[in-house]
Structures are given as C-alpha cells and as structure tokens.
Amino acid sequence: MNTTPPEHPDDASVARAANSRLVRDFGLLIKSATRLEQRIDSALRRECGISHTMLEVLIRLCRAPGEEVSQRRLADDLTLTSSGTTRLVDRMEEAGLVRRVPSPDDRRVALVEPTPEGRTAFLRAAAVHAEVVEKYFVSPLEPKAYTHLTTALGEIDRALRGGGG
Template structure:
C-alpha cells in the first residue's frame, strides 16, 4: 500500500510537495483538533501531578476508583475497566496489580461466570478516592472551568458530549 505519491512528476502549476505538506498542516480542522488534544493532555498532566503530590494516586488510578464508585459497590470486570480506560489488557492487569498491592482494590471471581474477575474498591481505596476527589475538583475548577466564561460552559459541555456520544466514533 502506497502512503504518499512518488516524488517528482508534479503537474505544472500544482503546489509542490512541500507546499501541500504545509497546507495540510494549516487546515482549520487540524488546528481545532490539535487544540482539543493539547487541552486534554495538559489537563491530564496537571491532574496526574496534583493527585500524585497530594494523594499518592495517579490520574489513571483515580479513574479506576471513579468507575468503581459509580458501580455502587458492584465489582466491575477487569476487561470493562480496560475498555473504559483505553488501556491494553496487559496495561490494565499491571495497573490493577499495583492498586491491589497498595490496598486500594481487590479482585474477586464473578459468582455468575468464573472466567470473569471482578475488581472492587476496598475501604482504603474508597478513602483515597474521597481525598483525590477533592484534589480533582480543585484542579477542574482552576484549569477547566475558570478559563471558560460561565456563559460558554453549557456550549462547551454540549459540544464535548456530542463528540463523546457520536455513534460514528
């Protein structure tokens, strides 16, 4: 499969390869998506640094505990956690191993299907989540909400939901 056309053979009057390369980088959609991705990465880095410094949890560990808190005491299959975190199966296993060693979660076999391992928060994990949720809220307020005018927030959230809920994604 050829990714780019072969060098040379440009039609007279057509933009050069360098011009086409630069023009592709200047498309508004490229800039706009880049802004979204840079904003998300910046927020993620700030969240991770703040939670590590104040709670000893990575942002990804917080996300696991958040999913478990939303499950209201029901264990979540480890595979489902992997999908929610967009981690590989191996990456999720290593993360849950570290969280289990830290006393934040425990694995239990599913009563309905012994092939499934459920992950649930421990009391220590719930306590750590409570502390981390306060740090999370402060960082969200400072870095996500404060820079956006209050009147623009509903539009921003509507747009983000539309992206997340797009059935074509």
C-alpha cells in the same frame, strides 16, 4: 472531494495542509487535554500518591456501589488493554486500594472492588481532581462558553460512539 495528495507536492501545499484550521483546532484540543491531564496527574501524585489512571479506576468502581465490575469490563470502560489493566489492578491491589474477588457466577472471572482505603483515597483524590479541573477547565471560561463547550464535547462523543468510521 478529492483527498488523494499530488505525487510531488510543493512546499506551499504542504505548509497549507500543516497549518489548516482543522489541523490547528484538533491540535489545540489534544494539547489542552494532554496538559490538563498532566496537571491532574501531577497533583494527584503529589497530594494523594496515586496516578490519574488509578483515579479513573476508582471513579469507575465507586460510581455504582455494589455493581460487579470485572477486569475485562474495567479495561473496556477505560479503553485499556487487558494486560495493562491487569498490571494497573496489581499495583492498586498492592497499594491496598482495590481487591480482586471471584465472581459468584463464574469463578474464572475476577471482579474488582474498592477497599475501604480505596474509597478514602478516592474521596481525597476526587477533591484534588475537582480543584484542578475547576482552575484550568471551568474558570478560564464564561459560564455560557463552558456550557457550550461541554455540550459540543457531548455531541462529538455521541458521534464517535455512533461508529460512522
């Protein structure tokens, strides 16, 4: 398949490319995910006083109680930059949601753990998150279509994690 564009494409060729099924379908996925994330973030800020990204941190920290999670691991798991993670954890620490503790194995490493207030905020936020996801991600689909969608998304995720660039 030749993917090299012509040197001077005509308007019809450009319009065909811009309106291709792949461009439209991927755009729909991105727009839907972005709009859903915005709905979740707005509801969390309004009802819980935290952002969706803060909830993602709390989900990660609460998923396996007692697990030691470093800031570096948190950044990798959430696909954030190291400096972005530091700023986020700073804000969450100021809000009383998390605390940093030195690693018992390496004092240069800061571990992040939820505070009791963070666990309480997480439960409240998880309920708000579930309401929004149910309303806008689950309910619009028939159960069979929802299962098909989540199965397909899992397959896409596995393919992307597999590398194949």
